[in-house]
Amino acid sequence: MKYELLAKSKPQRSLQEHLTDTEEAARSIFRDRILENWCRFFKADSVFxxxxxxxxxxxxxVGKANPEFQEMCRGANIKQTLRHEWLSALILHLESVREWLLTAKDVDIEVIVAAVLGHHMKADVKWADTCQTEVRQLTLDLNSKQIQSILNEIRHLLEIDPSPPQLPNTWNFNDRVWVAARKNAGLAGKKKFRDAIRRDASRRSLHLAVxxxxVAADTAASGLVREGHSIQEWLDNHLHKPRLTVEDIDRDILEAKYQELEERFGHPFGFDDLFKFQRNAQNLGDRALLRAGCxxxxxxxxxxxxxxxxxxxSYKIGRVLFLYPTRGTATEGFKDYVQAAPESDAGLFHGTSEYELEQLMESPEDSDYRTDPxxxxxxxxxxxxxxxxxxxxxxxxxxxYGSTVLLPMLADSAVVLDEVHAYDRRMFDWVVAFLKAFDxxxxxxxATLPEVRRTELEDLGLELYPSDRSELEALAEEEERDRYHxxxxxxTTALQKAIEAYRDGKRVLWVVNTVDRCQKTARDLNDALKGDGANVLCYHSRFKLVHRNQRHKEVVEAFKQSEKRAIAVTTQVCEMSLDLDADVLITELAPCSALVQRFGRSNRHGKLDYSKIFVYEPETEKPYTEELLDRAREFLTTVTNAQPYASQKLLAEQLEIYGxxxxxxxxxxxxxxxGYFACSEPFRDIDNWTHDCVLEEDVKAAIERIEATDAKWHExxxxxxxxxxTQKPNDSQAKFLxxxxxxxxxxxCDTFGFQSWLN
Structure with a gap:
């Protein structure tokens, strides 16, 4: 080629520089405690x-040494015939390259190929035989000084005696050399390598670790160099922080919580019988299942x-990860605990976390927990x-891809998975896979867990806690007390009960299974209580983020106090980790685990002898199945027959039977x-029932904020x-939207959200 080989366009970085940057990043990331924890996590040999x-x-x-990619680096709008990582993998399957590499000791070419091929998560089963354009021949620059220099570095690293082989100057789809490479890649990728790692656990572990x-090394090399950071210096200051100590977690997290509890109870905090349950959790093993009521x-x-x-x-950890099923619960977890830590150490991460963190900064002097986007x-x-x-x-x-970049953190952490009952079946299956495969x-x-899931977790070695509640008198007493009527x-009766309770000064929470019925119920109550000056709160997922946050805050504040009456209608958004404490709860029939969670939003702090709960049949079974609702009816019959009252213990016992x-x-x-393949797919087992949209009236503001990289576009x-x-953005809008x-x-409307049923 007539010009220098580039790997990056902004800033321009030669291909050789980027490859050596990536190797430097690999060495700088994987050393000391991070290397030890990474190889323990994957169960892989650190030297190999x-x-x-x-x-x-x-x-x-290496596959970037072709004219299409080089023209892209210089601003041309070209579709690649072969993705560069596919071409790199095919080069590794050239007979001359494989023979050269196999002269080295302790080299696993298939592990190298799988890592090279999968580093952008865009390699499906057809990659070896797929061209993305009609082009069938490309000029290659594999014998250039840059590429030969890289091959010589590999030679010295592997202590190979022969010099690097002469490589083809062209790729031709029909050339016998490349046909053989494709055949070899296809055979190994589709069958041979997959079968090999299935039979050999240690080889699979090594393959996954590499x-x-x-992915981590390539991302670090690209991002840090682009932003002008020294790779080693930045990693030393950020990734390689000291090991966490008991003093760290006491100072950064727990002391702030103890102070909050002292203010709530009006006396110095101590681990008396009331907090024996929490204190004893310190004595659990390194893998445990904690099950206790809301x-x-x-x-x-x-x-x-x-x-x-x-x-x-036994684990030298440097981080603590609390992982939640929803954005809202993750944000609440940050506010309740993580926010107490120094801003350099505390983080919140989900789809709109940058916006949420901005909202926590009420003044420029407030701590800034954001990261460099x-x-x-x-x-x-x-x-x-x-x-x-x-x-x-x-x-x-x-x-x-993003989750894979975070693996150096995950491997260096103690991990808490909260609300595991709320994971859909695919998510829970993959949690089981995670627990089985990684250390x-x-x-x-x-708070609740069907028997199948509990058994699965216990079979994986998770210690159930508390297993003997009789040793924890305060917890046992709380879970056995009559809490619900x-x-x-x-x-119709439910509507009347809600109206009466509100007029009687109670806090009333009404939970329904769909957004449409949530909105209609809120409107019905609003009409019925208009003369009472009621502010009927409507809370669900179908709001603009700015209004959803407002509704969330209003609902939490309304039920936090007990002096004033309140009334709110919500969907399933209320079920997880929200500290709502209703006097009267009304709910549509839902699956057993959902009912138990909803019941837990009433009489939460034990200020009442019991809360009143009314359950009625929904108009349709959706979004659930009739089978799930039939089991819920059996569950409900048992609970209501235990009149006059039901305890949290009774609910847990019946959930085991009818869950x-x-x-x-x-x-x-x-x-x-x-194996060879790496192609991203959805993590959750749900249909994509919604599109992310902006309203017509917000298009201009959204574009202005996105163009200005203002996180407030999320709201x-x-x-x-x-x-x-809905409409697709036009050509000028699509660049931003x-x-x-x-x-x-x-x-x-900002009171009821998006009402799809309106004409």
Missing amino acids: FLRLLRVASLFHD KAGV GRGKTLAAYLWVRGVICRG RLFALGLWGKRYLSATVDRFLAFLSFN VPVLCMT VQTCDR ERETLADGNAPFLTG LVLPVPNYVT KYLRIAPNSKY
């Missing part, structure tokens, strides 16, 4: 891992479990306490079984059901 990782890092972008390691202080127990992990020292997920590597959605970390199991301290937490009724029936997980996930985003007609559609103003 580093050797193969460095080779793969040096080779991963594949993920290249409002029983599980999160404090979890941090004390982390303290125990640190104190025992230009560094992508790398910006989180410096955090030691992190509250996040579970997808952001465990989705590496489904070949999610990291994990605490799973829940549960009755069934019809919707959802599920098949057992097989312990597999795409990341574990993919304009609105989830709209797929069955509602990527993945967003435009929704009509006429169906939206």
Whole structure:
């Protein structure tokens, strides 16, 4: 070629420089405690891992030495015939290259190929035989000084005697050399390598460690150099922070919580009988399942479990990860605990966390917990306490790129998985796969859990806590006390009960299964209580983010106090980790686990002798199945027959009997079984029922904010059901409104949200 080979366009970086940057990043990331924890996490040999990782890092972008990619680096709008990582993998399958590499000792070419091929998560089963254009021949620059220099580095690293082989100057789809490479790649990728790693656990572990390691090293090399950072210096200051100590977690997290409890109870905090449950969590093993009722202080127990992990020292951890099923619960977890830590160590990470963190900064003097958005997920590597959605970390199991970049943090952490009952079946299957395949301290937490899931977790070695509640008198007494008066009724009666309770000065929470019925019920109550000056709160997922946050705050504040009456209608958004304490709860029939969670939003703090709960039949079974609702009816019959009152213990016992029936997980996930292949797929087992949209009236503001990289554009985003007609952005708008559609103003108001049923 007539010009220097480039790997990056902004800033321009030669191909050789980027490959050596990536190898430097690999060495700088994987050393000391991070290397020890990474290889323990993957169960891989550290010496063999580093050797193969460095080779793969040096080779991963060699396929960029082709004219199409080089023209792209110089601004041309060209579609590649072959993705560069595919071409790199094919080069590794050239007979001359394989023979050369096999002269080295202790080299696993297939592990290197899989890491090179998968480092952008865009390699499906057809990659070896696929061309993305009609072009069937490309000029290659594989014998240039840059590429030969890289091959010589690999030669010295592997202590290979022969010089690097002469490589082809062209790629031709029909040339016998490349046909043979494709055949070899196809055979190994589709069958041979997959079967090999299935039979050989240690080889699979090595393969996974190297594949993920290249992603981390490539991302670090690209991002840090682009932003002008020294690779080694930045990693020393951010990733390689000191090991967490007991003193750290006491100072950064627990002392602030103890002070808060002292203010609540009006006396110095101590681990008396009331907090024996939390104190004893420190003595749990490094893998445990904590199951206790709503409002029983599980999160404090979890941090004390982390303290125990640190104190025992069997894992030398540098981080604590609290992973939640939803953005809202992750944000609440940050506010309740993580925010107490220094801003350099505390983090929140989910789809709109940058916006949420901005909202916490009421003045310029407030702590700024945000990370540099230009560094992508790398910006989180410096955090030691992190509250996040579970997808952001465990989705590496489904070949999610960002999640894979975060693996150096995950391997260095004690991990708490909260609300595990709320994971859909695919998510829970992959949690099982995670627990089986990787070695990291994990605490799973829940108030309720079907027997199948509990058994699966216990069979994986998670210690059930508390197993003997009689030793924890305060907890046992709380769970056995009469807490709920549960009755069934019809919707008309439920409406009347809500009105009467509100007029009687009570806090009334009404939970329904769909957004449409939530809005209609809120409107019905609003009309009925208009003369009472009622502010009927309507809270669900179909608001613009700015209004959803407002509704969330209003609902929490309304039920936090007990002096004033309040009334709110919500969907399932109220079920998890929200400290709502209603006097009267009304709910549509829902699956057993959902009912138990909803019941837990009433009489939460034990200020009442009992709360009144009314359950009625929904108009339709959706979004659930009739089978799930039939089991819920049986559950409800048993609970209501235990009149006059029901306890949390009774609910847990009946959930074991009538809870959802599920098949057992097989312990597999795409990341574990993919072999050569690496192609991202959804982490959650749900249909994409909504589009992210902006309203017509917000299009201009959204574009202005996106163009200005202002995180407040997130507050304009609105989830709209797929069955509602929305518009695609026009050509000028699409540049900014990527993945967003435009929704009509006429169906939206900030009180009730997006009302799809309106004409």
